[in-house]
Amino acid sequence: MNTGNKLSTANIVLLFSILILVVIVAVPVILIFITAFFENGKFNIAGIAKILSDPDTYQALLNSLIIAAGTTLVSTTVGTFFAWLVARTDLPLKKTMKALFLVPFMLPSFIGALAWKVLLSPRAGYINKLLMAIFGLSKAPIDILTIGGIIAIESMYLFPFVFLQVEGSLERMDPTLEESARISGANLFTITRKITLPLVMPSILAGALLVALYSLAHFGVPAILGTEKGIYNIPTKIYERIYASGGSFNAIRVGTILSTILVISAALILKLQDMLLKKGQYQIIAGKSMRPMVMKLRGLKIPLLIISILYIGITVILPTVTIFLVGGLKTYGLSFELKNMTWNNYLKIFQWKMTKDAIWNSLYLSLGAAFVTMLAGTMISYVIVKMKVRGKFILQFLGVLPFSLPGTVIALGVILTWSGRFGINLYNTPWIIFVAYIARYMAFSIKSNSASLSQVSDSLEEASRACGATHWQSLKNIVIPLIKPGMISAFFLIFLPALRELTTSVLLYGPTTRTIGVAIYALNEDGETVRAAALASIALVIIFAGETIIRKFLARLDQAKVKVQE
Amino acid sequence: MAQLKLVDVTKKFGDVIAVNKLNLEVEKGECFSFLGPSGCGKTTTLRMIAGFEDLDEGELSVDGKVFSSSFKKYYLPPEHRDFGMVFQAFAVWPHLTVYDNVAFPLQIRKIPRHEIAKRVKMALQSTGLTHREESYPGKLSGGEQQRIALARAIAINPKVMLLDEPLSNLDAKLREEMRFEIKDLQKKFGFTIIYVTHDQAEAMALSDRMLVMDHGIVQQVGHPLEIYNKPANKFVFSFIGLSNFIPVNIEEGKAVIDGSNETASFEAPLELGKKAFLACRPSEVDFVEEPYTGANQLPPAIRARVARRTYLGDIVDYKVAVGNAEIRIQKPRRVQGPIEGSLCTIRINRTLWYPLE
Numbered sequence: 070m071n072t073g074n075k076l077s078t079a080n081i082v083l084l085f086s087i088l089i090l091v092v093i094v095a096v097p098v099i100l101i102f103i104t105a106f107f108e109n110g111k112f113n114i115a116g117i118a119k120i121l122s123d124p125d126t127y128q129a130l131l132n133s134l135i136i137a138a139g140t141t142l143v144s145t146t147v148g149t150f151f152a153w154l155v156a157r158t159d160l161p162l163k164k165t166m167k168a169l170f171l172v173p174f175m176l177p178s179f180i181g182a183l184a185w186k187v188l189l190s191p192r193a194g195y196i197n198k199l200l201m202a203i204f205g206l207s208k209a210p211i212d213i214l215t216i217g218g219i220i221a222i223e224s225m226y227l228f229p230f231v232f233l234q235v236e237g238s239l240e241r242m243d244p245t246l247e248e249s250a251r252i253s254g255a256n257l258f259t260i261t262r263k264i265t266l267p268l269v270m271p272s273i274l275a276g277a278l279l280v281a282l283y284s285l286a287h288f289g290v291p292a293i294l295g296t297e298k299g300i301y302n303i304p305t306k307i308y309e310r311i312y313a314s315g316g317s318f319n320a321i322r323v324g325t326i327l328s329t330i331l332v333i334s335a336a337l338i339l340k341l342q343d344m345l346l347k348k349g350q351y352q353i354i355a356g357k358s359m360r361p362m363v364m365k366l367r368g369l370k371i372p373l374l375i376i377s378i379l380y381i382g383i384t385v386i387l388p389t390v391t392i393f394l395v396g397g398l399k400t401y402g403l404s405f406e407l408k409n410m411t412w413n414n415y416l417k418i419f420q421w422k423m424t425k426d427a428i429w430n431s432l433y434l435s436l437g438a439a440f441v442t443m444l445a446g447t448m449i450s451y452v453i454v455k456m457k458v459r460g461k462f463i464l465q466f467l468g469v470l471p472f473s474l475p476g477t478v479i480a481l482g483v484i485l486t487w488s489g490r491f492g493i494n495l496y497n498t499p500w501i502i503f504v505a506y507i508a509r510y511m512a513f514s515i516k517s518n519s520a521s522l523s524q525v526s527d528s529l530e531e532a533s534r535a536c537g538a539t540h541w542q543s544l545k546n547i548v549i550p551l552i553k554p555g556m557i558s559a560f561f562l563i564f565l566p567a568l569r570e571l572t573t574s575v576l577l578y579g580p581t582t583r584t585i586g587v588a589i590y591a592l593n594e595d596g597e598t599v600r601a602a603a604l605a606s607i608a609l610v611i612i613f614a615g616e617t618i619i620r621k622f623l624a625r626l627d628q629a630k631v632k633v634q635e
Numbered sequence: 636m637a638q639l640k641l642v643d644v645t646k647k648f649g650d651v652i653a654v655n656k657l658n659l660e661v662e663k664g665e666c667f668s669f670l671g672p673s674g675c676g677k678t679t680t681l682r683m684i685a686g687f688e689d690l691d692e693g694e695l696s697v698d699g700k701v702f703s704s705s706f707k708k709y710y711l712p713p714e715h716r717d718f719g720m721v722f723q724a725f726a727v728w729p730h731l732t733v734y735d736n737v738a739f740p741l742q743i744r745k746i747p748r749h750e751i752a753k754r755v756k757m758a759l760q761s762t763g764l765t766h767r768e769e770s771y772p773g774k775l776s777g778g779e780q781q782r783i784a785l786a787r788a789i790a791i792n793p794k795v796m797l798l799d800e801p802l803s804n805l806d807a808k809l810r811e812e813m814r815f816e817i818k819d820l821q822k823k824f825g826f827t828i829i830y831v832t833h834d835q836a837e838a839m840a841l842s843d844r845m846l847v848m849d850h851g852i853v854q855q856v857g858h859p860l861e862i863y864n865k866p867a868n869k870f871v872f873s874f875i876g877l878s879n880f881i882p883v884n885i886e887e888g889k890a891v892i893d894g895s896n897e898t899a900s901f902e903a904p905l906e907l908g909k910k911a912f913l914a915c916r917p918s919e920v921d922f923v924e925e926p927y928t929g930a931n932q933l934p935p936a937i938r939a940r941v942a943r944r945t946y947l948g949d950i951v952d953y954k955v956a957v958g959n960a961e962i963r964i965q966k967p968r969r970v971q972g973p974i975e976g977s978l979c980t981i982r983i984n985r986t987l988w989y990p991l992e
Binding site: 243245246248249250251252253254255256259263264267268 | 685686687712713714715716717718719720722723724726727728729730739740743744784787791797
């Protein structure tokens, strides 16, 4: 029964939810479009054409596309190959290898890029110097400061997107689909080509599109490896223009036009992914759990294992060790000998105001944003999943919008919204970063919370109401305890990426509001490589600790879930 | 000569013996079922026959040709065994049309295109799928998907057809229909069927002979009726059909239901010992109208109290209490039975005896 009173509570919650998303997400996006398409109140297509035909911005667009395409291609190949190796062969130590292939996720790609620059820059890269010494070369054999270098490094840290998707679908695939091909007379090669590959193709493409989406709007790696040689993609070009002009409106306008292109490409990619998931995703998941068919690697077993371990060693361990070693050097450029090392750099990170501030800023901004976003996301998800109110389609639309907003775009939108235009000026304060984080991670929160809410059957809440509990009591005693795991994982899903965020923060920081990512980037730009590495080392320690905790927690959750289902 | 021959076939998964020294001969054209609870080893046996699992010990041969053998260290992979096989979860390929699904095994065998078209058409006709050629399986019902799987299996005209619980994903009505269709297909094409199921009614209806398995060990092989009427042991009796196990105390060949003060006693086989089970089917217990006469009759009539009476459509299900035992009785509805709570007299017409363990 709907009394007038209850209806209005529902409406208030709905309106409040819409208000949050409008202020945090919709207004910034609309302002970007308005700024891009209108000049002095007039629709201005000529201005757009002029900016896009400017060779400088045109080249950035082209680079973004080339880098995204290359990264997607390499990541997809590498990710699919390793997924197949782990899921469908008799590779030894499969469980360990599977866990290891996900470790690159933990290493922020800009820190990886920093390490590779130290190792492979043509001027002073340690590996280059080593190779030159060994083979008596006069020129550095490998130049990482190229588009190819950017693609290689991005792929190293993005391939787990594809690996996760493909490995999962290979593992969950009903083995009888392949067995029935086998009993039909097909050999393993034919089965892989005609049955397995077509069936996991949607997962491969879904992973590939995730990589494309990420790479297209990625700031960190191109910023560290490209800008020195004048290689810009869209996010770094936007940053360069705004930074060089001291935040002039004209630069921001160029930024909004480039952002619009990013948003449109992202929307296209997501639309494509949605279509693939809806139409192409076959029901291939097994009811009975049976061991899938496994290919015997025979003589290739040990070589492939060694290749896999080497891959992890080179992409994860080598850069991590490099960062820690460089962070301990007395001066950058010295060789890694004990006499050149010092603990002082690490201790000083906690004494220098800039680095101390950065750690502190990152910690409280990401904790605060994670907490607020988690709560707001829970409320919005509740309205979307559980409440029967008119107008919630607005929420559904606004709720998925942040998915297609690259970090650079969010930063620009936030600048346009919160720089005094509506009477509130947050520029140069930590609040502007806080607001941007909420906008950036709201989608994570809504996704995670909606998933756990939709698993709570309506009848559970109804049963509580039937027992005489009020709506609020049912929420408090039944719904919230049941979705608490989803809320907690939403919290970590926001906290951990926010802690290492660079793309958005780099456009928003002020003199005292650098975050860890910004500080590492800025130190590196200023040639303070040792300090940058020392700070990066400390960031890595915090990230690894955080990831370990969340993994332990999620594993426990999974076990609990299994128990409930049993 | 038997078409399919298994000699001492054994399969272990780690320490667990999934199939233990299984010996079996299946004749050409026979419909042979493996029946047993889940985890009994029936599917593992079928998968060894198909070649998806190698056997740890023993030998498997088809038409005199060795397919797997631990003695000769030989194993023929499944793609070279030329069997037809249908799986529980259908396993039709969602990315291929109905036609392409059925044509797949023929294309693998490099059969000329026009011949493939002919044989696919025939297979689809036999399974009633002619009008579905161009559809994708995802758009079809469960029953139709299972027909695709059947059509795909018969397309190569196999000598032996392996069916792994092919009907258990279908609803009850369709399941019954498909049983007859499978039988019809067998008549038409003359293949031998190896049929795995946990549903005893299905096995009874389909099989010429069947094998009951538990814990990897063969419990009994025989014609369905033979197994129903002369179960080899307590497990077979309880697994096939409904059953009562009534604890009895035996003294000098006279058995009395545990806890009853009845003077009437059953004649028990001598080798049983002091305590045993008297087993009977619920349908083979009668309510007797005549005045209670006790001990003088064979089989004896005994006094019971009706603890529960339930209507199951055409059948009425009773639970009556005698001493410490509860006996289930099923009678057609037209048989006048006693009401709940009343005293009655029952007679067990066919008795089987099993030791306590």
